[in-house]
Amino acid sequence: xxxxxxxxxxxxxxxxxxxxxxxxxxxxxxxxxxxxxxxxxxxxxxxxxxxxxxxxxxxxxxxxxxxxxxxxxxxxxxxxxxxxxxxxxxxxxxxxxxxxxxxxxxxxxxxxxxxxxxxxxxxxxxxxxxxxxxxxxxxxxxxxxxxxxxxxxxxxxxxxxxxxxxxxxxxxxxxxxxxxxxxxxxxxxxxxxxxxxxxxxxxxxxxxxxxxxxxxxxxxxxxxxxxxxxxxxxxxxxxxxxxxxxxxxxxxxxxxxxxxxxxxxxxxxxxxxxxxxxxxxxxxxxxxxxxxxxxxxxxxxxxxxxxxxxxxxxxxxxxxxxxxxxxxxxxxxxxxxxx
Amino acid sequence: xxxxxxxxxxxxxxxxxxxxxxxxxxxxxxxxxxxxxxxxxxxxxxxxxxxxxxxxxxxxxxxxxxxxxxxxxxxxxxxxxxxxxxxxxxxxxxxxxxxxxxxxxxxxxxxxxxxxxxxxxxxxxxxxxxxxxxxxxxxxxxxxxxxxxxxxxxxxxxxxxxxxxxxxxxxxxxxxxxxxxxxxxxxxxxxxxxxxxxxxxxxxxxxxxxxxxxxxxxxxxxxxxxxxxxxxxxxxxxxxxxxxxxxxxxxxxxxxxxxxxxxxxxxxxxxxxxxxxxxxxxxxxxxxxxxxxxxxxxxxxxxxxxxxxxxxxxxxxxxxxxxxxxxxxxxxxxxxxxxxxx
Numbered sequence: 001x002x003x004x005x006x007x008x009x010x011x012x013x014x015x016x017x018x019x020x021x022x023x024x025x026x027x028x029x030x031x032x033x034x035x036x037x038x039x040x041x042x043x044x045x046x047x048x049x050x051x052x053x054x055x056x057x058x059x060x061x062x063x064x065x066x067x068x069x070x071x072x073x074x075x076x077x078x079x080x081x082x083x084x085x086x087x088x089x090x091x092x093x094x095x096x097x098x099x100x101x102x103x104x105x106x107x108x109x110x111x112x113x114x115x116x117x118x119x120x121x122x123x124x125x126x127x128x129x130x131x132x133x134x135x136x137x138x139x140x141x142x143x144x145x146x147x148x149x150x151x152x153x154x155x156x157x158x159x160x161x162x163x164x165x166x167x168x169x170x171x172x173x174x175x176x177x178x179x180x181x182x183x184x185x186x187x188x189x190x191x192x193x194x195x196x197x198x199x200x201x202x203x204x205x206x207x208x209x210x211x212x213x214x215x216x217x218x219x220x221x222x223x224x225x226x227x228x229x230x231x232x233x234x235x236x237x238x239x240x241x242x243x244x245x246x247x248x249x250x251x252x253x254x255x256x257x258x259x260x261x262x263x264x265x266x267x268x269x270x271x272x273x274x275x276x277x278x279x280x281x282x283x284x285x286x287x288x289x290x291x292x293x294x295x296x297x298x299x300x301x302x303x304x305x306x307x308x309x310x311x312x313x314x315x316x317x318x319x320x321x322x323x324x325x326x327x328x329x330x331x332x333x334x335x336x337x338x339x
Numbered sequence: 340x341x342x343x344x345x346x347x348x349x350x351x352x353x354x355x356x357x358x359x360x361x362x363x364x365x366x367x368x369x370x371x372x373x374x375x376x377x378x379x380x381x382x383x384x385x386x387x388x389x390x391x392x393x394x395x396x397x398x399x400x401x402x403x404x405x406x407x408x409x410x411x412x413x414x415x416x417x418x419x420x421x422x423x424x425x426x427x428x429x430x431x432x433x434x435x436x437x438x439x440x441x442x443x444x445x446x447x448x449x450x451x452x453x454x455x456x457x458x459x460x461x462x463x464x465x466x467x468x469x470x471x472x473x474x475x476x477x478x479x480x481x482x483x484x485x486x487x488x489x490x491x492x493x494x495x496x497x498x499x500x501x502x503x504x505x506x507x508x509x510x511x512x513x514x515x516x517x518x519x520x521x522x523x524x525x526x527x528x529x530x531x532x533x534x535x536x537x538x539x540x541x542x543x544x545x546x547x548x549x550x551x552x553x554x555x556x557x558x559x560x561x562x563x564x565x566x567x568x569x570x571x572x573x574x575x576x577x578x579x580x581x582x583x584x585x586x587x588x589x590x591x592x593x594x595x596x597x598x599x600x601x602x603x604x605x606x607x608x609x610x611x612x613x614x615x616x617x618x619x620x621x622x623x624x625x626x627x628x629x630x631x632x633x634x635x636x637x638x639x640x641x642x643x644x645x646x647x648x649x650x651x652x653x654x655x656x657x658x659x660x661x662x663x664x665x666x667x668x669x670x671x672x673x674x675x676x677x678x679x680x681x
Binding site: 061164173254305 | 395420422423424425428430434435436438439440442443454455456457459460480482523529552
């Protein structure tokens, strides 16, 4: 289109064209990063806090940031395939708490690494159970996993008592204390897990079918995709990663308590949504989720470094998230879009 | 001309000397009483305190809010930099908060721990990073004690023992009690509950019917007490609350049950908790709180905490433990004390 033609356009059409161009640029920029509003947010936040706090871009703080992103990041990465397939898992925080307590309780009897395995198997089993109940009975995943969230938390209190318990073997804590440059062991595990889940979604039949199911379950079924099998598998992966978060908590904190992981599901869901995964399913990426977990961590860390009054911190976090998602919707889809 | 110049110079010098004298006197006044005569490592306005709060927004209560406000007020008054971060009652977040305080190079890391055991790795990291560590209000696990330079706060075990003993004495050493403890895994709550368990063991006439978690909340205290009343009815002779908020909630449940006929209005139910608040003070004043409590003033505790943190930051030696005075209060002596503001 020539400049003259553009000038002769009506104001409404002109603004539509400008918005369209902005949208294309925005999408183009985001293409590489998995169409996630979290990437620009992360870059903006890093730039802002680098300029405003002398402590932000220091070796010590960057290493802290990476460690701090692990817990919510790992939960969110596990949730991403579940969300893409159009389901939800609200039980991840409770599973993390259960796995942490199980690990510490059985460790003196069976040894540390078998105890870690037991914790992961417990997470896997809870995930499988969630998926099977959702698929066999055709129940809404929100209701099933909400019930599991409450049930698993209560079971943790019942089985392990209402107290904080410490392991007798602190090798896990020593392990996460190891540093390779900026990276602690738990950060390395998180990166590895994220890469595996990202590759699974991108390059395996299961991953491709997960997108298909989330996009249109009926169509996927008609195309011969074994829908239930894929959904149950995603829940199982999610449960296992939630248990891995429990193991990481024990490693980081050197203890376990039934209250561990409480409320984490909400933060993880925020990270998944901010990462560009649709709540309705069908789209989303692990790369976006990781960026969102990073952005949330940077935001929290940055406002702490700027000494923002604690009463305003959560308000700021909430406002930034809403603004980001609103801006994303306006730029990439346009208001009123049914997408 | 020379004479005039010399006179002007003398007057000018005298004025400067006087100004300096006044300024130094004013500076001496700026140093608070509790630092007078101490050698300071740096001026107060260069001290930076980092404060990790267990939960101001998450499960926070008025006590925590008033405590934190006092610390802030004093920091502003003396020009001390204060960075406070809310852990929202999440042990993992609190570990990260301590790391964030360290990143800012604070002079002293102060921690009001949300979990006595889970905070230990963070304290270790701070200690090994060369930071002075002061714990506030909640005693941390024994494994973490070696990383702590000072503790300032209440002696939760003893104050709970004092309060509960008053109630047991008032009950004549026999009867059935229920306990609404606070927050499991949080050391003040655990220590307070442990004191009750120990007293029950030491007093064979006392039976503990049940214990539930009320999370320092009046609403939860009331709900749990309603459930206790449904289960045990007039068998309940005494209620141990975690604090005045919980006890007030329990009293409201008892009062409503009496009015509705679920409880015998003539049956006396005793109350105790390990720190009085304004509403439980009012109940004592009205003669509705047989039993007793202790006084734990959040502003006074915040003041002691701030002073200790500044002293540690200034390199002044402080006692390893500074306990907040917590005198007993009951329907007989409440008038001696001011109504709590929290």
